[in-house]
Amino acid sequence: MDRPEPVTIEVDGRTVPAHPGESLATALLAAGERAVGTTRGGARRAPYCNMGICFECVVTVDDVPCQRSCLIRVRADMRVRTAVPR
Amino acid sequence: MSAPDVVVVGAGPAGLAAAATLGRHGAAVTVVDEQEQPGGQIYRQPPAGFTPPAGSSPAGRALLAEATAAPGVRWLADTTVWGVLGTRAGLDGYAGDQPPPGRYRVATHGPVGVRLLEPRAVLLTAGAYDLPVPFPGWTLPGVLTAGGVQTFVKAQGLLPGGRFVLAGGHPLLLVVAAQLVRAGARVVEVALIQRRRDLLPGPAGLAAAAGAGGKIAEGVDALRVLRRAGVPVRFGTVVRRAAGDPDLTTVTLAEVGPTGLPVSGTDRDVPCDVLALGYGFVPSVELARQAGCAVTWDSPAGGWVVRHDEWLRTSVPQIAVAGELTGVAGAEQAEVEGRLAALGVLRDLGLLDEHRAVTLARPVRRELRRRRRFVTQVLDRFAPDRAALGSLVTDDTVLCRCEEVRAGDVRRALRANPHLGTANAVKLVTRAGMGLCQGRSCQPGLCQLISTLTGRGPEQVGAFTAQAPVKPVPLRALAVGDEPPAAD
Numbered sequence: 001m002d003r004p005e006p007v008t009i010e011v012d013g014r015t016v017p018a019h020p021g022e023s024l025a026t027a028l029l030a031a032g033e034r035a036v037g038t039t040r041g042g043a044r045r046a047p048y049c050n051m052g053i054c055f056e057c058v059v060t061v062d063d064v065p066c067q068r069s070c071l072i073r074v075r076a077d078m079r080v081r082t083a084v085p086r
Numbered sequence: 087m088s089a090p091d092v093v094v095v096g097a098g099p100a101g102l103a104a105a106a107t108l109g110r111h112g113a114a115v116t117v118v119d120e121q122e123q124p125g126g127q128i129y130r131q132p133p134a135g136f137t138p139p140a141g142s143s144p145a146g147r148a149l150l151a152e153a154t155a156a157p158g159v160r161w162l163a164d165t166t167v168w169g170v171l172g173t174r175a176g177l178d179g180y181a182g183d184q185p186p187p188g189r190y191r192v193a194t195h196g197p198v199g200v201r202l203l204e205p206r207a208v209l210l211t212a213g214a215y216d217l218p219v220p221f222p223g224w225t226l227p228g229v230l231t232a233g234g235v236q237t238f239v240k241a242q243g244l245l246p247g248g249r250f251v252l253a254g255g256h257p258l259l260l261v262v263a264a265q266l267v268r269a270g271a272r273v274v275e276v277a278l279i280q281r282r283r284d285l286l287p288g289p290a291g292l293a294a295a296a297g298a299g300g301k302i303a304e305g306v307d308a309l310r311v312l313r314r315a316g317v318p319v320r321f322g323t324v325v326r327r328a329a330g331d332p333d334l335t336t337v338t339l340a341e342v343g344p345t346g347l348p349v350s351g352t353d354r355d356v357p358c359d360v361l362a363l364g365y366g367f368v369p370s371v372e373l374a375r376q377a378g379c380a381v382t383w384d385s386p387a388g389g390w391v392v393r394h395d396e397w398l399r400t401s402v403p404q405i406a407v408a409g410e411l412t413g414v415a416g417a418e419q420a421e422v423e424g425r426l427a428a429l430g431v432l433r434d435l436g437l438l439d440e441h442r443a444v445t446l447a448r449p450v451r452r453e454l455r456r457r458r459r460f461v462t463q464v465l466d467r468f469a470p471d472r473a474a475l476g477s478l479v480t481d482d483t484v485l486c487r488c489e490e491v492r493a494g495d496v497r498r499a500l501r502a503n504p505h506l507g508t509a510n511a512v513k514l515v516t517r518a519g520m521g522l523c524q525g526r527s528c529q530p531g532l533c534q535l536i537s538t539l540t541g542r543g544p545e546q547v548g549a550f551t552a553q554a555p556v557k558p559v560p561l562r563a564l565a566v567g568d569e570p571p572a573a574d
Binding site: 001002003004019020021022023026029030034035039040041043044045046047048049050051052053054055056058064066070071073086 | 121127132136138215216225226229231243244246488522526560
Protein backbone atom coordinates (compact mmCIF):
# COMPACT_ATOMS: atom_id res chain seq x y z
CA MET A 1 0.00 0.00 0.00
CA ASP A 2 1.42 3.40 -0.99
CA ARG A 3 0.61 5.98 1.66
CA PRO A 4 0.94 9.74 1.94
CA GLU A 5 4.03 10.94 3.85
CA PRO A 6 3.59 10.56 7.61
CA VAL A 7 2.61 13.42 9.87
CA THR A 8 2.76 13.39 13.65
CA ILE A 9 -0.04 13.06 16.15
CA GLU A 10 0.08 13.24 19.93
CA VAL A 11 -0.97 10.12 21.82
CA ASP A 12 -1.14 10.45 25.61
CA GLY A 13 1.54 13.14 25.42
CA ARG A 14 3.81 11.09 23.17
CA THR A 15 4.57 12.14 19.57
CA VAL A 16 3.71 9.36 17.13
CA PRO A 17 4.04 9.22 13.33
CA ALA A 18 0.89 8.40 11.37
CA HIS A 19 -0.29 8.62 7.77
CA PRO A 20 -2.93 11.27 7.12
CA GLY A 21 -6.22 9.66 6.13
CA GLU A 22 -5.62 6.25 7.69
CA SER A 23 -7.95 5.24 10.50
CA LEU A 24 -6.82 6.30 13.94
CA ALA A 25 -7.18 2.68 15.11
CA THR A 26 -4.68 1.69 12.42
CA ALA A 27 -2.24 4.40 13.50
CA LEU A 28 -2.52 3.43 17.17
CA LEU A 29 -1.95 -0.28 16.48
CA ALA A 30 0.96 0.55 14.17
CA ALA A 31 2.42 2.66 16.99
CA GLY A 32 2.35 -0.38 19.27
CA GLU A 33 -0.74 0.56 21.28
CA ARG A 34 -2.34 -2.86 21.59
CA ALA A 35 -5.08 -1.54 23.87
CA VAL A 36 -6.68 1.85 23.32
CA GLY A 37 -9.73 1.69 25.54
CA THR A 38 -10.54 0.95 29.12
CA THR A 39 -13.75 -0.02 30.84
CA ARG A 40 -15.02 1.64 33.99
CA GLY A 41 -13.80 -1.50 35.74
CA GLY A 42 -10.29 -0.90 34.40
CA ALA A 43 -10.10 -3.71 31.84
CA ARG A 44 -7.94 -3.11 28.77
CA ARG A 45 -9.81 -3.04 25.48
CA ALA A 46 -8.74 -2.80 21.85
CA PRO A 47 -10.40 -2.59 18.44
CA TYR A 48 -12.70 -5.60 18.11
CA CYS A 49 -15.15 -5.07 15.21
CA ASN A 50 -13.20 -2.32 13.42
CA MET A 51 -16.39 -1.09 11.74
CA GLY A 52 -18.15 1.20 14.17
CA ILE A 53 -20.37 -1.34 15.91
CA CYS A 54 -18.70 -2.33 19.19
CA PHE A 55 -17.36 0.99 20.58
CA GLU A 56 -14.43 -0.90 22.17
CA CYS A 57 -11.90 1.38 20.42
CA VAL A 58 -13.26 4.71 21.63
CA VAL A 59 -10.70 7.39 22.52
CA THR A 60 -10.74 11.10 23.25
CA VAL A 61 -9.71 13.21 20.24
CA ASP A 62 -8.99 16.93 20.68
CA ASP A 63 -10.95 16.85 23.94
CA VAL A 64 -14.02 15.23 22.35
CA PRO A 65 -14.71 11.96 24.21
CA CYS A 66 -16.00 8.63 22.93
CA GLN A 67 -14.73 8.86 19.36
CA ARG A 68 -14.57 5.52 17.58
CA SER A 69 -10.93 5.32 16.50
CA CYS A 70 -11.85 2.88 13.71
CA LEU A 71 -13.96 5.59 12.05
CA ILE A 72 -11.80 8.66 12.81
CA ARG A 73 -9.16 9.56 10.24
CA VAL A 74 -5.69 10.77 11.12
CA ARG A 75 -5.04 14.50 10.78
CA ALA A 76 -1.73 16.17 11.57
CA ASP A 77 -1.36 17.28 15.18
CA MET A 78 -4.51 15.63 16.49
CA ARG A 79 -4.33 15.02 20.24
CA VAL A 80 -5.45 11.58 21.31
CA ARG A 81 -6.04 10.23 24.80
CA THR A 82 -6.40 6.48 25.15
CA ALA A 83 -7.66 4.44 28.09
CA VAL A 84 -10.23 7.04 29.17
CA PRO A 85 -12.89 5.20 31.20
CA ARG A 86 -16.19 5.40 29.39
CA MET B 87 -31.73 22.56 -0.05
CA SER B 88 -34.75 20.66 -1.29
CA ALA B 89 -35.87 17.58 0.62
CA PRO B 90 -34.91 14.26 -0.98
CA ASP B 91 -37.51 11.85 -2.31
CA VAL B 92 -35.67 8.91 -0.78
CA VAL B 93 -33.07 8.49 1.96
CA VAL B 94 -30.96 5.34 1.60
CA VAL B 95 -29.27 4.28 4.85
CA GLY B 96 -26.02 2.46 4.12
CA ALA B 97 -23.72 2.60 1.10
CA GLY B 98 -22.87 -1.09 0.78
CA PRO B 99 -23.88 -3.25 -2.21
CA ALA B 100 -27.65 -2.95 -1.55
CA GLY B 101 -27.52 0.81 -0.99
CA LEU B 102 -25.30 1.43 -4.01
CA ALA B 103 -27.50 -0.59 -6.34
CA ALA B 104 -30.61 1.10 -4.96
CA ALA B 105 -29.16 4.59 -5.30
CA ALA B 106 -28.12 3.91 -8.90
CA THR B 107 -31.57 2.60 -9.79
CA LEU B 108 -33.44 5.39 -7.99
CA GLY B 109 -31.27 8.12 -9.49
CA ARG B 110 -31.55 6.72 -13.00
CA HIS B 111 -35.34 6.92 -12.81
CA GLY B 112 -35.46 10.49 -11.61
CA ALA B 113 -35.66 10.26 -7.83
CA ALA B 114 -33.73 12.73 -5.67
CA VAL B 115 -31.73 10.44 -3.38
CA THR B 116 -29.58 11.05 -0.33
CA VAL B 117 -27.34 8.15 0.72
CA VAL B 118 -26.09 8.27 4.31
CA ASP B 119 -23.15 6.16 5.49
CA GLU B 120 -20.81 6.12 8.50
CA GLN B 121 -17.71 5.52 6.41
CA GLU B 122 -15.62 8.05 4.52
CA GLN B 123 -16.29 6.42 1.16
CA PRO B 124 -19.12 4.35 -0.29
CA GLY B 125 -18.72 0.58 -0.61
CA GLY B 126 -19.75 -0.73 2.78
CA GLN B 127 -17.53 -3.25 4.53
CA ILE B 128 -17.39 -5.69 1.63
CA TYR B 129 -16.28 -3.16 -1.01
CA ARG B 130 -14.29 -1.07 1.45
CA GLN B 131 -11.81 1.19 -0.34
CA PRO B 132 -8.44 2.42 0.95
CA PRO B 133 -8.42 5.97 2.34
CA ALA B 134 -8.12 8.89 -0.05
CA GLY B 135 -4.47 9.29 -1.08
CA PHE B 136 -3.63 5.60 -0.48
CA THR B 137 -2.75 3.40 -3.46
CA PRO B 138 -3.25 -0.35 -3.11
CA PRO B 139 -0.52 -2.62 -4.53
CA ALA B 140 -0.60 -3.07 -8.31
CA GLY B 141 -2.59 -6.10 -9.44
CA SER B 142 -5.16 -5.93 -6.68
CA SER B 143 -8.54 -5.43 -8.30
CA PRO B 144 -11.07 -4.06 -5.88
CA ALA B 145 -14.32 -6.00 -6.00
CA GLY B 146 -17.43 -3.97 -6.59
CA ARG B 147 -15.68 -1.43 -8.82
CA ALA B 148 -18.41 -1.59 -11.49
CA LEU B 149 -21.17 -1.07 -8.95
CA LEU B 150 -19.33 1.80 -7.26
CA ALA B 151 -18.79 3.47 -10.62
CA GLU B 152 -22.44 3.01 -11.58
CA ALA B 153 -23.72 4.44 -8.30
CA THR B 154 -21.38 7.41 -8.11
CA ALA B 155 -22.17 8.35 -11.73
CA ALA B 156 -25.94 8.13 -11.24
CA PRO B 157 -27.80 11.45 -11.48
CA GLY B 158 -29.67 12.90 -8.54
CA VAL B 159 -27.68 11.10 -5.81
CA ARG B 160 -26.21 13.01 -2.89
CA TRP B 161 -23.73 11.32 -0.54
CA LEU B 162 -23.54 12.08 3.18
CA ALA B 163 -20.31 10.43 4.35
CA ASP B 164 -19.02 10.07 7.92
CA THR B 165 -22.63 10.36 9.03
CA THR B 166 -24.65 8.19 11.41
CA VAL B 167 -28.42 7.80 11.14
CA TRP B 168 -29.72 7.65 14.69
CA GLY B 169 -33.43 7.55 14.13
CA VAL B 170 -36.33 7.44 11.68
CA LEU B 171 -38.87 9.70 13.34
CA GLY B 172 -42.50 10.36 12.62
CA THR B 173 -43.45 6.77 11.87
CA ARG B 174 -45.58 6.55 15.00
CA ALA B 175 -47.83 9.21 16.43
CA GLY B 176 -46.55 10.81 19.60
CA LEU B 177 -42.98 9.57 19.41
CA ASP B 178 -41.42 12.47 17.54
CA GLY B 179 -41.19 15.32 19.95
CA TYR B 180 -37.53 15.88 19.14
CA ALA B 181 -37.76 18.83 16.78
CA GLY B 182 -40.88 20.13 18.45
CA ASP B 183 -43.29 19.10 15.72
CA GLN B 184 -44.16 16.28 13.38
CA PRO B 185 -42.60 16.06 9.91
CA PRO B 186 -44.75 17.37 7.04
CA PRO B 187 -47.55 15.04 5.93
CA GLY B 188 -46.31 12.15 3.79
CA ARG B 189 -42.73 12.51 4.98
CA TYR B 190 -40.58 10.96 7.68
CA ARG B 191 -37.76 12.61 9.55
CA VAL B 192 -34.43 10.84 9.23
CA ALA B 193 -32.19 12.09 12.04
CA THR B 194 -28.47 12.08 11.30
CA HIS B 195 -25.28 13.11 13.06
CA GLY B 196 -22.09 13.86 11.16
CA PRO B 197 -19.34 16.41 10.60
CA VAL B 198 -21.86 19.27 10.51
CA GLY B 199 -23.67 18.06 13.60
CA VAL B 200 -27.27 16.96 13.70
CA ARG B 201 -29.13 17.19 10.42
CA LEU B 202 -32.75 16.20 9.76
CA LEU B 203 -33.74 14.86 6.34
CA GLU B 204 -37.42 14.69 5.40
CA PRO B 205 -37.88 12.17 2.58
CA ARG B 206 -41.06 10.65 1.20
CA ALA B 207 -39.57 7.15 1.47
CA VAL B 208 -36.75 5.46 3.35
CA LEU B 209 -34.72 2.49 2.16
CA LEU B 210 -32.78 0.70 4.90
CA THR B 211 -29.65 -1.05 3.63
CA ALA B 212 -27.56 -1.03 6.80
CA GLY B 213 -25.94 -4.43 6.20
CA ALA B 214 -24.71 -6.77 8.88
CA TYR B 215 -21.97 -7.23 11.43
CA ASP B 216 -19.98 -10.19 12.73
CA LEU B 217 -21.97 -12.43 15.10
CA PRO B 218 -20.47 -11.93 18.56
CA VAL B 219 -19.89 -15.28 20.30
CA PRO B 220 -18.83 -14.87 23.94
CA PHE B 221 -16.33 -17.29 25.49
CA PRO B 222 -13.68 -16.92 28.20
CA GLY B 223 -11.11 -14.29 27.22
CA TRP B 224 -12.91 -12.88 24.17
CA THR B 225 -12.51 -9.30 25.43
CA LEU B 226 -8.68 -9.44 25.49
CA PRO B 227 -6.79 -7.05 23.21
CA GLY B 228 -5.79 -9.15 20.21
CA VAL B 229 -9.18 -10.85 19.84
CA LEU B 230 -10.94 -9.32 16.82
CA THR B 231 -13.67 -10.18 14.38
CA ALA B 232 -12.58 -11.66 11.07
CA GLY B 233 -14.24 -8.71 9.34
CA GLY B 234 -12.22 -6.33 11.47
CA VAL B 235 -8.94 -8.05 10.64
CA GLN B 236 -9.86 -8.06 6.95
CA THR B 237 -10.46 -4.31 6.98
CA PHE B 238 -7.07 -3.65 8.60
CA VAL B 239 -5.34 -5.78 5.96
CA LYS B 240 -7.31 -4.83 2.85
CA ALA B 241 -8.25 -1.21 3.38
CA GLN B 242 -5.49 0.05 5.67
CA GLY B 243 -2.53 -2.14 4.69
CA LEU B 244 -1.86 -3.05 8.33
CA LEU B 245 -1.17 -6.49 9.81
CA PRO B 246 -2.63 -6.09 13.31
CA GLY B 247 -0.24 -8.65 14.82
CA GLY B 248 2.45 -11.26 14.15
CA ARG B 249 0.90 -14.72 14.68
CA PHE B 250 -2.71 -15.26 13.63
CA VAL B 251 -5.26 -17.92 14.52
CA LEU B 252 -8.64 -17.76 12.77
CA ALA B 253 -11.56 -19.58 14.34
CA GLY B 254 -15.30 -19.84 13.96
CA GLY B 255 -17.80 -21.31 11.59
CA HIS B 256 -17.95 -19.26 8.41
CA PRO B 257 -16.20 -19.58 5.03
CA LEU B 258 -15.08 -15.94 5.34
CA LEU B 259 -12.32 -17.26 7.63
CA LEU B 260 -10.68 -19.07 4.71
CA VAL B 261 -10.80 -15.94 2.56
CA VAL B 262 -9.34 -13.74 5.31
CA ALA B 263 -6.65 -16.32 6.12
CA ALA B 264 -5.58 -16.36 2.46
CA GLN B 265 -5.50 -12.54 2.39
CA LEU B 266 -3.30 -12.58 5.50
CA VAL B 267 -0.93 -15.10 3.92
CA ARG B 268 -0.73 -13.01 0.75
CA ALA B 269 0.04 -9.93 2.86
CA GLY B 270 2.96 -11.78 4.44
CA ALA B 271 1.38 -12.70 7.77
CA ARG B 272 2.13 -15.85 9.72
CA VAL B 273 -1.15 -17.77 10.00
CA VAL B 274 -0.77 -20.55 12.56
CA GLU B 275 -4.11 -22.30 12.10
CA VAL B 276 -7.64 -21.96 10.77
CA ALA B 277 -10.19 -23.75 12.96
CA LEU B 278 -13.71 -24.39 11.66
CA ILE B 279 -16.34 -25.72 14.02
CA GLN B 280 -18.14 -27.69 11.30
CA ARG B 281 -16.98 -31.24 10.79
CA ARG B 282 -15.77 -31.94 7.27
CA ARG B 283 -18.51 -34.49 6.58
CA ASP B 284 -21.18 -31.93 7.48
CA LEU B 285 -19.92 -29.60 4.77
CA LEU B 286 -20.03 -32.00 1.82
CA PRO B 287 -22.75 -30.79 -0.55
CA GLY B 288 -25.66 -33.03 -1.44
CA PRO B 289 -27.19 -33.18 -4.95
CA ALA B 290 -29.26 -30.02 -4.35
CA GLY B 291 -26.12 -28.20 -3.22
CA LEU B 292 -24.20 -29.19 -6.32
CA ALA B 293 -27.08 -28.09 -8.56
CA ALA B 294 -27.36 -24.73 -6.76
CA ALA B 295 -23.59 -24.24 -6.94
CA ALA B 296 -23.89 -23.94 -10.71
CA GLY B 297 -25.29 -20.47 -10.07
CA ALA B 298 -22.41 -19.36 -7.88
CA GLY B 299 -19.16 -20.19 -9.61
CA GLY B 300 -17.49 -17.03 -8.34
CA LYS B 301 -18.01 -17.73 -4.65
CA ILE B 302 -16.89 -21.34 -4.97
CA ALA B 303 -13.82 -20.36 -6.97
CA GLU B 304 -12.94 -17.85 -4.24
CA GLY B 305 -13.12 -20.55 -1.57
CA VAL B 306 -11.11 -23.07 -3.62
CA ASP B 307 -8.50 -20.43 -4.37
CA ALA B 308 -8.23 -19.55 -0.68
CA LEU B 309 -7.76 -23.23 0.26
CA ARG B 310 -5.02 -23.52 -2.38
CA VAL B 311 -3.17 -20.47 -0.99
CA LEU B 312 -3.39 -21.89 2.53
CA ARG B 313 -2.22 -25.36 1.49
CA ARG B 314 0.76 -23.92 -0.39
CA ALA B 315 1.68 -21.86 2.67
CA GLY B 316 1.40 -24.91 4.90
CA VAL B 317 -1.40 -23.42 7.01
CA PRO B 318 -3.41 -26.17 8.72
CA VAL B 319 -7.18 -25.89 8.21
CA ARG B 320 -8.83 -28.02 10.90
CA PHE B 321 -12.51 -28.93 10.81
CA GLY B 322 -14.55 -29.92 13.84
CA THR B 323 -12.47 -27.57 15.97
CA VAL B 324 -13.62 -24.77 18.27
CA VAL B 325 -11.84 -22.03 20.20
CA ARG B 326 -12.96 -22.33 23.83
CA ARG B 327 -10.60 -19.90 25.57
CA ALA B 328 -8.37 -16.93 24.88
CA ALA B 329 -5.70 -16.06 27.44
CA GLY B 330 -2.83 -13.67 28.09
CA ASP B 331 -1.82 -10.93 30.47
CA PRO B 332 -2.36 -8.15 29.69
CA ASP B 333 -2.98 -9.04 26.02
CA LEU B 334 -3.67 -12.20 24.04
CA THR B 335 -0.85 -14.76 23.94
CA THR B 336 -2.61 -18.15 23.73
CA VAL B 337 -5.84 -19.68 22.51
CA THR B 338 -7.18 -23.06 23.53
CA LEU B 339 -8.64 -25.13 20.69
CA ALA B 340 -10.67 -28.29 21.19
CA GLU B 341 -12.27 -30.95 19.03
CA VAL B 342 -16.01 -30.84 18.53
CA GLY B 343 -18.10 -33.97 18.93
CA PRO B 344 -21.25 -34.96 17.02
CA THR B 345 -23.41 -32.87 19.38
CA GLY B 346 -21.47 -29.70 18.54
CA LEU B 347 -19.91 -29.58 22.02
CA PRO B 348 -16.16 -29.65 22.76
CA VAL B 349 -14.83 -33.11 23.57
CA SER B 350 -13.07 -33.17 26.93
CA GLY B 351 -9.40 -34.07 26.89
CA THR B 352 -8.81 -32.63 23.41
CA ASP B 353 -7.66 -29.13 24.46
CA ARG B 354 -4.59 -27.76 22.65
CA ASP B 355 -2.94 -24.44 23.54
CA VAL B 356 -1.79 -22.50 20.49
CA PRO B 357 0.38 -19.37 20.90
CA CYS B 358 -0.75 -16.34 18.87
CA ASP B 359 -1.19 -12.60 19.28
CA VAL B 360 -4.29 -12.20 17.09
CA LEU B 361 -7.40 -14.35 17.14
CA ALA B 362 -9.84 -13.56 14.32
CA LEU B 363 -13.37 -14.79 14.97
CA GLY B 364 -15.93 -15.50 12.24
CA TYR B 365 -19.19 -17.21 13.14
CA GLY B 366 -21.35 -15.51 10.52
CA PHE B 367 -23.28 -12.26 10.62
CA VAL B 368 -26.10 -10.41 12.36
CA PRO B 369 -28.39 -8.20 10.26
CA SER B 370 -28.27 -4.55 11.42
CA VAL B 371 -31.97 -4.23 12.12
CA GLU B 372 -31.86 -1.72 14.99
CA LEU B 373 -32.98 1.24 12.88
CA ALA B 374 -35.76 -0.77 11.25
CA ARG B 375 -36.96 -1.93 14.66
CA GLN B 376 -36.77 1.63 16.03
CA ALA B 377 -38.93 2.79 13.11
CA GLY B 378 -41.50 0.14 14.02
CA CYS B 379 -40.86 -2.36 11.21
CA ALA B 380 -41.95 -5.88 12.12
CA VAL B 381 -39.16 -8.44 12.43
CA THR B 382 -39.15 -12.20 12.48
CA TRP B 383 -36.71 -14.75 13.93
CA ASP B 384 -34.70 -16.70 11.35
CA SER B 385 -31.62 -18.24 12.94
CA PRO B 386 -29.77 -19.44 9.79
CA ALA B 387 -30.35 -16.00 8.19
CA GLY B 388 -28.64 -14.29 11.14
CA GLY B 389 -31.33 -13.90 13.79
CA TRP B 390 -33.89 -11.10 13.67
CA VAL B 391 -34.67 -10.16 10.06
CA VAL B 392 -37.09 -7.54 8.75
CA ARG B 393 -40.41 -8.79 7.44
CA HIS B 394 -41.13 -7.61 3.89
CA ASP B 395 -43.41 -8.14 0.90
CA GLU B 396 -42.54 -8.94 -2.73
CA TRP B 397 -41.33 -5.35 -3.30
CA LEU B 398 -39.21 -5.54 -0.10
CA ARG B 399 -41.57 -3.12 1.65
CA THR B 400 -41.68 -3.41 5.45
CA SER B 401 -44.73 -3.30 7.69
CA VAL B 402 -44.31 0.50 7.93
CA PRO B 403 -45.56 2.42 4.87
CA GLN B 404 -42.82 3.93 2.67
CA ILE B 405 -40.01 2.11 4.46
CA ALA B 406 -38.32 -0.63 2.45
CA VAL B 407 -35.32 -2.86 3.15
CA ALA B 408 -32.73 -4.61 1.01
CA GLY B 409 -29.65 -6.74 1.54
CA GLU B 410 -28.69 -8.33 4.83
CA LEU B 411 -31.69 -6.86 6.72
CA THR B 412 -33.90 -9.36 4.88
CA GLY B 413 -31.58 -12.20 5.97
CA VAL B 414 -27.81 -12.46 5.60
CA ALA B 415 -27.07 -13.61 2.07
CA GLY B 416 -23.95 -11.81 0.89
CA ALA B 417 -23.01 -8.95 -1.40
CA GLU B 418 -24.29 -10.30 -4.71
CA GLN B 419 -27.80 -10.94 -3.43
CA ALA B 420 -27.78 -7.62 -1.59
CA GLU B 421 -27.06 -5.81 -4.85
CA VAL B 422 -29.96 -7.54 -6.62
CA GLU B 423 -32.30 -6.79 -3.71
CA GLY B 424 -31.21 -3.15 -3.77
CA ARG B 425 -32.38 -2.88 -7.38
CA LEU B 426 -35.69 -4.59 -6.62
CA ALA B 427 -36.43 -2.46 -3.55
CA ALA B 428 -35.61 0.69 -5.54
CA LEU B 429 -38.09 -0.30 -8.25
CA GLY B 430 -40.72 -0.80 -5.54
CA VAL B 431 -40.03 2.64 -4.06
CA LEU B 432 -40.17 4.28 -7.52
CA ARG B 433 -43.52 2.56 -8.12
CA ASP B 434 -44.94 3.70 -4.78
CA LEU B 435 -43.75 7.28 -5.33
CA GLY B 436 -45.35 7.35 -8.78
CA LEU B 437 -42.01 7.75 -10.53
CA LEU B 438 -42.59 4.46 -12.38
CA ASP B 439 -46.01 3.28 -13.50
CA GLU B 440 -47.18 -0.16 -12.47
CA HIS B 441 -46.57 -1.83 -15.81
CA ARG B 442 -43.06 -0.47 -16.20
CA ALA B 443 -42.08 -1.31 -12.62
CA VAL B 444 -43.32 -4.88 -13.01
CA THR B 445 -41.54 -5.26 -16.34
CA LEU B 446 -38.26 -3.90 -15.00
CA ALA B 447 -38.53 -6.07 -11.90
CA ARG B 448 -39.02 -9.33 -13.82
CA PRO B 449 -35.35 -10.05 -14.69
CA VAL B 450 -34.29 -8.81 -11.25
CA ARG B 451 -36.62 -11.30 -9.57
CA ARG B 452 -35.32 -14.08 -11.80
CA GLU B 453 -31.74 -13.27 -10.76
CA LEU B 454 -32.79 -13.14 -7.12
CA ARG B 455 -34.37 -16.61 -7.26
CA ARG B 456 -31.20 -18.07 -8.80
CA ARG B 457 -29.00 -16.56 -6.09
CA ARG B 458 -31.31 -17.58 -3.25
CA ARG B 459 -31.02 -21.25 -4.23
CA PHE B 460 -27.27 -21.16 -3.62
CA VAL B 461 -27.45 -19.00 -0.52
CA THR B 462 -29.98 -21.32 1.13
CA GLN B 463 -27.57 -24.24 0.69
CA VAL B 464 -24.71 -22.25 2.21
CA LEU B 465 -26.80 -20.97 5.12
CA ASP B 466 -27.93 -24.48 5.99
CA ARG B 467 -24.36 -25.73 6.15
CA PHE B 468 -22.83 -22.82 8.03
CA ALA B 469 -25.74 -21.85 10.30
CA PRO B 470 -24.47 -21.29 13.84
CA ASP B 471 -25.52 -23.91 16.40
CA ARG B 472 -26.48 -21.27 18.95
CA ALA B 473 -27.07 -23.66 21.84
CA ALA B 474 -23.69 -25.35 21.33
CA LEU B 475 -21.89 -22.00 21.08
CA GLY B 476 -23.73 -20.87 24.20
CA SER B 477 -22.15 -23.76 26.11
CA LEU B 478 -18.71 -22.09 25.72
CA VAL B 479 -19.80 -19.43 28.24
CA THR B 480 -18.64 -19.82 31.86
CA ASP B 481 -19.95 -17.84 34.84
CA ASP B 482 -16.89 -15.61 34.61
CA THR B 483 -17.34 -14.87 30.88
CA VAL B 484 -18.14 -11.25 30.02
CA LEU B 485 -21.37 -11.07 28.00
CA CYS B 486 -21.86 -7.30 27.87
CA ARG B 487 -18.49 -5.83 26.93
CA CYS B 488 -19.57 -2.23 27.64
CA GLU B 489 -21.06 -2.70 31.10
CA GLU B 490 -18.90 -5.75 32.00
CA VAL B 491 -21.87 -7.93 32.86
CA ARG B 492 -20.82 -11.57 33.23
CA ALA B 493 -22.82 -14.71 32.59
CA GLY B 494 -22.82 -15.40 36.32
CA ASP B 495 -24.52 -12.05 36.95
CA VAL B 496 -27.30 -13.07 34.57
CA ARG B 497 -27.58 -16.52 36.08
CA ARG B 498 -27.90 -15.03 39.59
CA ALA B 499 -30.41 -12.40 38.43
CA LEU B 500 -32.62 -15.08 36.89
CA ARG B 501 -32.36 -17.26 39.97
CA ALA B 502 -33.39 -14.34 42.18
CA ASN B 503 -36.19 -13.31 39.80
CA PRO B 504 -37.59 -16.53 38.35
CA HIS B 505 -40.44 -14.68 36.62
CA LEU B 506 -37.98 -12.84 34.36
CA GLY B 507 -37.26 -14.22 30.93
CA THR B 508 -36.99 -11.48 28.33
CA ALA B 509 -33.98 -9.58 27.02
CA ASN B 510 -35.49 -6.28 28.20
CA ALA B 511 -36.14 -7.51 31.74
CA VAL B 512 -32.64 -8.90 32.15
CA LYS B 513 -31.24 -5.64 30.78
CA LEU B 514 -33.09 -3.65 33.44
CA VAL B 515 -31.86 -5.91 36.25
CA THR B 516 -28.23 -6.40 35.14
CA ARG B 517 -27.41 -3.36 32.90
CA ALA B 518 -26.42 -5.74 30.07
CA GLY B 519 -27.07 -3.81 26.85
CA MET B 520 -27.03 -0.34 28.41
CA GLY B 521 -23.56 0.67 27.21
CA LEU B 522 -22.24 2.58 24.23
CA CYS B 523 -22.80 -0.21 21.68
CA GLN B 524 -26.44 -0.38 22.80
CA GLY B 525 -26.49 -4.12 23.02
CA ARG B 526 -25.16 -4.97 19.59
CA SER B 527 -22.28 -6.96 21.09
CA CYS B 528 -24.17 -8.72 23.89
CA GLN B 529 -27.70 -9.29 22.65
CA PRO B 530 -27.13 -12.58 20.78
CA GLY B 531 -25.10 -14.16 23.59
CA LEU B 532 -27.34 -12.83 26.34
CA CYS B 533 -30.52 -14.02 24.64
CA GLN B 534 -29.01 -17.47 24.11
CA LEU B 535 -28.11 -17.66 27.79
CA ILE B 536 -31.63 -16.63 28.81
CA SER B 537 -32.97 -19.33 26.48
CA THR B 538 -30.66 -21.95 27.97
CA LEU B 539 -31.51 -21.00 31.56
CA THR B 540 -35.27 -20.55 31.16
CA GLY B 541 -36.13 -22.91 28.31
CA ARG B 542 -37.79 -20.05 26.43
CA GLY B 543 -37.45 -19.75 22.66
CA PRO B 544 -35.94 -16.76 20.82
CA GLU B 545 -39.36 -15.19 20.11
CA GLN B 546 -40.27 -15.31 23.81
CA VAL B 547 -36.92 -13.91 24.93
CA GLY B 548 -37.22 -11.18 22.30
CA ALA B 549 -34.73 -8.38 21.70
CA PHE B 550 -33.80 -5.13 23.44
CA THR B 551 -36.30 -2.39 22.56
CA ALA B 552 -34.71 -0.27 19.84
CA GLN B 553 -35.08 3.43 20.53
CA ALA B 554 -33.75 6.64 19.00
CA PRO B 555 -30.92 7.43 19.18
CA VAL B 556 -29.95 3.96 17.95
CA LYS B 557 -26.31 5.05 18.12
CA PRO B 558 -24.86 7.47 20.67
CA VAL B 559 -25.20 11.17 19.82
CA PRO B 560 -23.49 13.84 21.94
CA LEU B 561 -26.02 15.78 23.99
CA ARG B 562 -24.25 18.94 22.84
CA ALA B 563 -25.15 18.12 19.22
CA LEU B 564 -28.81 17.66 20.15
CA ALA B 565 -29.02 20.80 22.25
CA VAL B 566 -27.32 23.62 20.37
CA GLY B 567 -29.08 26.67 21.73
CA ASP B 568 -32.79 26.31 22.26
CA GLU B 569 -33.57 26.13 18.57
CA PRO B 570 -34.35 22.79 16.95
CA PRO B 571 -31.63 21.88 14.42
CA ALA B 572 -32.45 23.04 10.92
CA ALA B 573 -34.26 20.59 8.70
CA ASP B 574 -32.30 19.98 5.54
